[in-house]
Amino acid sequence: MSYDKELAAATKAAALAARLCQKVQKALLQSDVHSKSDKSPVTVADYGSQVLVSFALEKELPSMAFSLVAEEDSGDLRKEEGKETLQRITELVNDTLASDGTYDVSPLTEENVLRAIDNGKSEGGSRGRHWVLDPIDGTKGFVRGDQYAIALGLLDEGKVVLGVLACPNLPLGSVNSKEPQEKVGCLFSAQVGGGTYMQSLDGSSPVKVHVSATENPEEASLFESYEAAHSSHDLSSSIAKKLGVKAPPVRIDSQAKYGALSRGDGAIYLRFPHKGYREKIWDHAAGYSVVTEAGGVVSDAAGNPLDFSKGRYLDLDTGIIVTNQKLMPSLLKAVKESLSENASAL
Numbered sequence: 001m002s003y004d005k006e007l008a009a010a011t012k013a014a015a016l017a018a019r020l021c022q023k024v025q026k027a028l029l030q031s032d033v034h035s036k037s038d039k040s041p042v043t044v045a046d047y048g049s050q051v052l053v054s055f056a057l058e059k060e061l062p063s064m065a066f067s068l069v070a071e072e073d074s075g076d077l078r079k080e081e082g083k084e085t086l087q088r089i090t091e092l093v094n095d096t097l098a099s100d101g102t103y104d105v106s107p108l109t110e111e112n113v114l115r116a117i118d119n120g121k122s123e124g125g126s127r128g129r130h131w132v133l134d135p136i137d138g139t140k141g142f143v144r145g146d147q148y149a150i151a152l153g154l155l156d157e158g159k160v161v162l163g164v165l166a167c168p169n170l171p172l173g174s175v176n177s178k179e180p181q182e183k184v185g186c187l188f189s190a191q192v193g194g195g196t197y198m199q200s201l202d203g204s205s206p207v208k209v210h211v212s213a214t215e216n217p218e219e220a221s222l223f224e225s226y227e228a229a230h231s232s233h234d235l236s237s238s239i240a241k242k243l244g245v246k247a248p249p250v251r252i253d254s255q256a257k258y259g260a261l262s263r264g265d266g267a268i269y270l271r272f273p274h275k276g277y278r279e280k281i282w283d284h285a286a287g288y289s290v291v292t293e294a295g296g297v298v299s300d301a302a303g304n305p306l307d308f309s310k311g312r313y314l315d316l317d318t319g320i321i322v323t324n325q326k327l328m329p330s331l332l333k334a335v336k337e338s339l340s341e342n343a344s345a346l
């Protein structure tokens with residue numbers, strides 16, 4: 001089965017949302033950053049990106065039943081104190097649509113914007129098709145001026161069948177390059193059975209990418225979260241030592257890590273959140289597709305495949321590990337040993 005139409009729509013939607021995010025990040029005002037009830041940051045760009053993806057998918061695929069599992073909801077924007085933020089989001093969305101020019105529509109109203117955000121309330125699951133969206137993955141990186149991604153996947157009968165990662169600040173060349181890189185802004189896209197492609201966000205032709213083929217852990221560079229609160233750096237350092245990884249870890253925000261790994265910039269990605277943290281499907285669906293189709297393997301720390309069919313959360317053993325097929329057995333062994341030696345690290 002081909003998902004060509006859906007992949008083309010997802011690519012358009014993510015690239016449109018990326019334009020809004022780039023504009024906001026350039027001129028990020030303190031007033032654009034707000035705290036959610038769980039104290040995590042959310043910006044007008046998180047909301048704006050969700051509106052644009054929701055809007056573009058519905059426009060591109062009018063005959064497809066529309067279900068979206070996405071990170072943001074409109075609760076805070078419907079309160080009195082959210083009024084100004086809602087105005088700013090509506091303005092940003094309309095400016096982006098007008099300057100893009102693809103969709104000839106009258107400006108969205110604030111109510112349209114709230115509804116587009118609330119499209120993201122779907123519970124997903126094992127039946128039918130569901131889009132899975134993180135409108136800005138790595139909001140902390142976005143606010144810091146670093147890496148972030150617009151991450152969009154599609155589930156069909158509980159399986160991830162396509163993924164698009166727009167990474168506006170990721171260099172087109174390797175993240176390990178010592179040379180200064182002027183060209184940034186990558187878009188990765190993948191569909192099941194079709195491989196993974198990378199293009200520049202400003203529209204170069206897609207090129208096929210593959211994960212690193214290295215069998216030697218000593219030359220495998222390793223990715224992990226920038227934020228130590230998101231993934232235990234101590235545990236990954238113990239695993240790296242066991243494997244004999246020589247290079248220091250590369251810390252990048254967001255699913256840009258999956259993108260960089262899919263083109264072989266690094267060969268291992270380790271993610272060990274603290275005990276009790278529940279991973280959300282939008283933090284991994286697109287990245288999972290991009291890495292898997294580029295020949296990589298994504299599993300939990302016990303080697304079980306990830307199951308995206310359980311609703312908004314992933315039910316996991318500890319952590320998520322990503323590498324190529326050849327390195328997976330030795331990585332699993334090192335992870336198992338490190339976990340039993342450092343039981344208190346999580």
Ligand SMILES: Nc1ncnc2c1ncn2[C@@H]1O[C@H](COP(=O)(O)OS(=O)(=O)O)[C@@H](OP(=O)(O)O)[C@H]1O
Nearest residue numbers: 136137138139225226227229230252253254273277
């Ligand atoms: N405590 C904790 N533990 C583990 N993960 C957490 C935690 N808190 C948040 N998150 C999720 O991490 C998402 C950011 O991904 P990364 O960890 O790869 O980014 S970073 O490198 O640390 O910036 C981030 O995604 P966004 O919220 O979209 O930015 C969160 O979903």
Ligand SMILES: [Mg+2]
Nearest residue numbers: 134137138283
């Ligand atoms: Mg996220």
